[in-house]
Amino acid sequence: MPRAVREQQLLELAERLFIESGYGAFSIEDLCREAGVSRPIIYDHFGSRDGLYLACLRRVRAEFENTLINAARDAPDAEAAIRQGADAFFTIIERDPRRWSLVYGGLSELGGTLADQIYELRTDTIDRISAITTRFAPHADREAVTAHAHAVSGAGEQMGRWWLHNPDIPRERIVDHFCTFARMSFLQLPMAEPDLTAGSVPAS
Structure with a gap:
């Protein structure tokens, strides 16, 4: 999957999880399960949970x-x-x-x-x-x-x-x-x- 397409897919899923769980209860593991990817892929795209949250915002x-x-x-x-x-x-x-x-x-x-x-x-x-x-x-x-x-x-x-x-x-x-x-x-x-x-x- 092209990087830009993967990034948008991850952002859409992360946005839903942030809305449902809130920032405090959001889990990278939950996003990995939803997206079917490993933690290194999330970190490669966004660096951290904070980086992912800022990208969603x-x-x-x-x-x-x-x-x-x-x-x-x-x-x-x-x-x-x-x-x-x-x-x-x-x-x-x-x-x-x-x-x-x-x-x-x-x-x-x-x-x-x-x-x-x-x-x-x-x-x-x-x-x-x-x-x-x-x-x-x-x-x-x-x-x-x-x-x-x-x-x-x-x-x-x-x-x-x-x-x-x-x-x-x-x-x-x-x-x-x-x-x-x-x-x-x-x-x-x-x-x-x-x-x-x-x-x-x-x-x-």
Whole structure:
């Protein structure tokens, strides 16, 4: 079996086992039995259990984020981008809540290098939200744009957790709640201070 095909097969199986067992109870031996391979093959592809877990997160996050970015890419204005992206985000939760929880549920027991690497995955998401924001607010203060992206990302994750515990709320209302917050945050973005030296004339 080609290496890339084997890798995807292992990731699909590992993802299911992480969802079913959780990170703490996940076993490389269980994955070996499911895939019909030996431990050295798993380690050759991913290096360790942590490496396998990160590979699963990267795979799912990339799929989710591409869905969100594509949903907002052709929006004519900021409000449409917020709503289209929000609708895509909460549709993902509605369609596959356990898979979403694998990526965004949070694992308080993780620490050290693994926690740092998971944080880096989240900063990639922040960068993508910042890029969309900058498209509609090109003169906004850069630091404020980054803070806005963190706030919007965090609000989406927390609202997703809340919704999973209150599934009787229609998705349309969840999207409305999120858009209200994100819109107000966007509208409050301060503009960058002008560079007063850019057009100055040298003294004679």
